[in-house]
Amino acid sequence: MMGIRQTIHKLTSNHVSIAPLVTFRLVFGLVMFASILRFWMNGWIEEQYIIPDFHFKYFGFYWVPELADWGYYLAFAVMALSALGIAFGAFYRVSSVLFFIAFTGIELIDATYYLNHYYFVSLVSFLLIFLPVHKALSVDVRLGLVKAANSVPALSINILKFQLGLVYFLAGLAKINADWLLHAMPLAIWLPAQDDFPIIGSFFQYKLTAFAFSWGGMVYDLFIPFVLLTKRFRWMGYAAVIGFHLITWSLFQIGMFPFIMIGATLIFFSPNFHQRLNSFFRVEPFDWNFSAASSYFSKPLRVALVMFVLVQVAFPLRHIVYPGNLFWHEQGYRFGWRVMLAEKAGYAQFKVEDKEGRKIYVDNRDFLTPVQEKMMSTQPDFLIQYAHFLKKHYINQNINADAVKADVFVTLNGRPSTQFIDPNTDLAAQEDGWVNKTWLLPFKADRI
Amino acid sequence: MMFRSALFFILGSAMLVASSGCTDNTPDQPSGSTFEREDMLRETAQNVIIPAYSSFKADLGQLSSDFAQFESSPSQSNFEVLRNSFLQAYQSWQPCSPIEIGPAAEQSLRFSVNTFPLDTAQVNSNLSTGWDNLYSAQNNDAKGLPALDYLLFISDDFNLFTQDSRIQYFKDNLDLVTEKLDIVYNAWNNGYAEEFAVNSGTDVGSSLGLMVNELNFDFELIKNAKVAIPLGLKTLGVAQPETVEALYSDASKDLLIQNLKGVKNLFVAGEGTGIDDYLDNLGAKYGSENLSNAIIARFESCEAKAASLGPSLKSQIENKPSEVEALHSELQNLVVLLKTDMPSQLGVQITYQDNDGD
Numbered sequence: 108m109m110g111i112r113q114t115i116h117k118l119t120s121n122h123v124s125i126a127p128l129v130t131f132r133l134v135f136g137l138v139m140f141a142s143i144l145r146f147w148m149n150g151w152i153e154e155q156y157i158i159p160d161f162h163f164k165y166f167g168f169y170w171v172p173e174l175a176d177w178g179y180y181l182a183f184a185v186m187a188l189s190a191l192g193i194a195f196g197a198f199y200r201v202s203s204v205l206f207f208i209a210f211t212g213i214e215l216i217d218a219t220y221y222l223n224h225y226y227f228v229s230l231v232s233f234l235l236i237f238l239p240v241h242k243a244l245s246v247d248v249r250l251g252l253v254k255a256a257n258s259v260p261a262l263s264i265n266i267l268k269f270q271l272g273l274v275y276f277l278a279g280l281a282k283i284n285a286d287w288l289l290h291a292m293p294l295a296i297w298l299p300a301q302d303d304f305p306i307i308g309s310f311f312q313y314k315l316t317a318f319a320f321s322w323g324g325m326v327y328d329l330f331i332p333f334v335l336l337t338k339r340f341r342w343m344g345y346a347a348v349i350g351f352h353l354i355t356w357s358l359f360q361i362g363m364f365p366f367i368m369i370g371a372t373l374i375f376f377s378p379n380f381h382q383r384l385n386s387f388f389r390v391e392p393f394d395w396n397f398s399a400a401s402s403y404f405s406k407p408l409r410v411a412l413v414m415f416v417l418v419q420v421a422f423p424l425r426h427i428v429y430p431g432n433l434f435w436h437e438q439g440y441r442f443g444w445r446v447m448l449a450e451k452a453g454y455a456q457f458k459v460e461d462k463e464g465r466k467i468y469v470d471n472r473d474f475l476t477p478v479q480e481k482m483m484s485t486q487p488d489f490l491i492q493y494a495h496f497l498k499k500h501y502i503n504q505n506i507n508a509d510a511v512k513a514d515v516f517v518t519l520n521g522r523p524s525t526q527f528i529d530p531n532t533d534l535a536a537q538e539d540g541w542v543n544k545t546w547l548l549p550f551k552a553d554r555i
Numbered sequence: 556m557m558f559r560s561a562l563f564f565i566l567g568s569a570m571l572v573a574s575s576g577c578t579d580n581t582p583d584q585p586s587g588s589t590f591e592r593e594d595m596l597r598e599t600a601q602n603v604i605i606p607a608y609s610s611f612k613a614d615l616g617q618l619s620s621d622f623a624q625f626e627s628s629p630s631q632s633n634f635e636v637l638r639n640s641f642l643q644a645y646q647s648w649q650p651c652s653p654i655e656i657g658p659a660a661e662q663s664l665r666f667s668v669n670t671f672p673l674d675t676a677q678v679n680s681n682l683s684t685g686w687d688n689l690y691s692a693q694n695n696d697a698k699g700l701p702a703l704d705y706l707l708f709i710s711d712d713f714n715l716f717t718q719d720s721r722i723q724y725f726k727d728n729l730d731l732v733t734e735k736l737d738i739v740y741n742a743w744n745n746g747y748a749e750e751f752a753v754n755s756g757t758d759v760g761s762s763l764g765l766m767v768n769e770l771n772f773d774f775e776l777i778k779n780a781k782v783a784i785p786l787g788l789k790t791l792g793v794a795q796p797e798t799v800e801a802l803y804s805d806a807s808k809d810l811l812i813q814n815l816k817g818v819k820n821l822f823v824a825g826e827g828t829g830i831d832d833y834l835d836n837l838g839a840k841y842g843s844e845n846l847s848n849a850i851i852a853r854f855e856s857c858e859a860k861a862a863s864l865g866p867s868l869k870s871q872i873e874n875k876p877s878e879v880e881a882l883h884s885e886l887q888n889l890v891v892l893l894k895t896d897m898p899s900q901l902g903v904q905i906t907y908q909d910n911d912g913d
Contacts, residue, residue: 149907151908154908155908191791220908222909222910226571235653296837296900296902297902298904299902300901300903301757301839301902303592303755303756312590359910360758360904360907360908360909360910361909361910363909364908364909376603450899450902451899452894452896452898452899453705453894453895454890454891454894454895456890458889461791465791465792466788466791466792467788467789467791468779468783468788468789469789469791470775470779470783470789472775477768477905477906478905478906478908479907481906484895514887516895517895518896518899521839521840521899521900522890523840523841523842523896524891524895524896
């Protein structure tokens with residue numbers, strides 16, 4: 108039996124081969140590079156950042172400046188180049204910092220486009236700034252900018268395993284709810300819409316299929332980190348990773364996420380595997396013969412990483428402090444690895460009232476793109492931000508705008524649409540924040 | 556060796572799955588109780604879309620020949636005939652309005668045919684100084700059916716219509732509408748109907764996705780442009796009756812009703828299998844009733860509210876707006892179902908952008 112101290116030492120300070128990090132760096136950098144090209148080619152820089160007159164913000168990040176049109180293109184160019192810098196370990200410190208700042212900065216400009224996997228990319232690229240992934244088979248070593256090393260402290264690999272495992276595990280935990288497990292919602296809506304899927308599509312009309320997918324997904328997410336940690340079942344687990352992500356990728360519009368996960372989970376394989384993988388692609392001859400390097404992580408950095416781990420465990424679970432149904436009010440919903448859990452749609456008729464109580468009915472299409480309108484109609488913090496925007500807009504139009512109210516109707520997982528907020532609330536008088544929003548109407552539980 | 560074969564096995568099976576995922580549109584539907592979206596689309600095209608374009612085309616043809624008749628022998632009676640056939644054409648445009656899909660979207664048909672309110676200052680300046688191109692940006696609000704409405708109904712005396720360059724402006728605008736419609740009509744009759752039917756997925760570019768989005772878009776135009784704006788709901792309650800559709804002929808009310816019927820008809824595919832039947836097949840409920848019935852009931856109540864208005868929407872707004880306000884809230888009740896419950900139950904997407912499924 109190993110004591111706790113030894114276990115911690117083994118998982119953090121023991122020196123292990125750098126090979127898994129070399130693969131990770133290469134795969135992550137290249138997938139990011141491809142994602143950015145794809146985003147650019149699809150015209151999304153213009154569509155998501157340049158065309159909209161108004162951007163929804165994250166609470167606490169209102170200060171992140173919106174950019175000039177060319178600024179967005181510059182930011183994406185920086186992202187693409189620094190992604191390559193990460194992949195090949197070129198000017199690594201600068202590349203990793205630039206990538207993190209450019210990527211995260213762009214995400215923070217408009218919360219409409221929040222995706223869990225963007226958040227995942229931000230977290231991983233943040234971690235990568237501090238990890239010695241460029242110390243082997245890299246441009247920096249070739250140029251003599253850093254001294255080559257073939258070993259790293261175990262923590263630099265285990266923190267990535269932790270982050271990946273946490274994403275899966277919490278995603279699995281989030282699936283343990285009545286809609287998902289007892290009603291196969293929302294898959295019972297989404298799967299029949301895909302009944303032209305090759306081979307298995309004809310099964311999608313049956314609710315049993317939705318149940319199988321729901322339960323299968325829950326079991327997969329909860330257990331896959333542990334399966335990947337075992338030596339014996341790792342290959343089986345990895346085959347499941349590939350199968351799971353490719354199926355979800357072909358069924359749903361989830362973009363690059365499956366490829367990020369398929370690439371990133373390679374980190375669970377042994378150093379031996381990665382050494383052979385690197386040799387297989389014959390990057391360059393490298394002496395993998397293990398030798399202990401000097402300790403890499405300074406004490407402050409180790410403390411910071413411990414804090415990071417604690418925050419990562421606690422932050423996604425913050426929703427427990429809010430009353431009511433999380434999927435309905437979405438307070439504490441983001442940054443919680445809740446994916447594919449809700450089919451939600453809303454409609455919001457805003458009314459701007461002047462001091463005499465005269466009203467302007469707002470046509471959302473005058474101000475928002477269809478995606479922004481869809482997101483705004485179901486997310487309370489967006490309702491507040493939009494109300495503030497409208498009030499300001501009409502005051503600038505020399506209208507004595509006073510209160511901003513809205514009739515909002517929302518449908519969740521196939522339930523009939525019902526009123527979402529108190530229609531008499533002056534939304535422009537509400538402040539965005541983490542305080543429980545009492546003007547949200549309670550969720551009507553019509554089934555268990 | 557073991558390692559290499561394992562790697563090849565995994566990459567190989569990955570590519571197999573990936574490639575099967577890419578052939579989404581293969582029409583190898585199994586027979587059985589599966590709802591055939593392709594049949595629904597085919598019936599919608601045959602029962603609703605093509606007939607709508609056909610009758611608009613026929614009425615434009617009649618308008619054109621009545622116009623030629625008037626041109627050759629201008630008289631008050633020929634003028635009345637011309638006016639009537641214009642009103643007929645304006646009515647038969649209404650069911651085409653929600654079908655801004657495929658060829659119509661490419662041609663911006665709705666925008667070219669029926670952008671209102673009319674910019675009369677621009678029309679008058681065109682009439683006095685001439686015009687080169689009705690497609691130029693300055694003529695965005697000075698063309699199409701609203702321009703014809705103005706020319707024919709600004710005066711009851713046929714003599715004004717024959718003055719200045721009014722005849723030519725009428726002709727150019729009628730040509731523009733006819734040309735656009737012909738392109739769209741021909742496209743539907745030469746292959747697009749089949750393209751529409753086989754594009755039977757549920758993503759944003761699928762025919763169902765397009766129909767759901769455009770049906771909503773047009774319905775919100777009814778609610779906002781045809782009702783809310785004239786009522787003054789965007790101007791602090793100060794009514795803007797002069798912004799109604801067909802201001803000069805005062806045909807707004809009938810056009811509104813025809814538009815509502817047109818949207819409903821697209822939803823039910825006439826007598827055929829439509830989105831309503833698809834919702835039933837999916838088991839979509841609204842409370843204890845079928846969602847499709849709830850939607851149809853609200854359509855009917857919107858129509859009833861519209862029908863109960865006086866003959867002129869404009870004077871109704873000026874004199875007794877409360878009934879128009881009641882229509883507006885009925886329209887809003889229906890928007891809720893069309894924009895939230897319907898797309899949500901159908902599982903259609905509104906954007907190509909990536910999502911998390913929320």
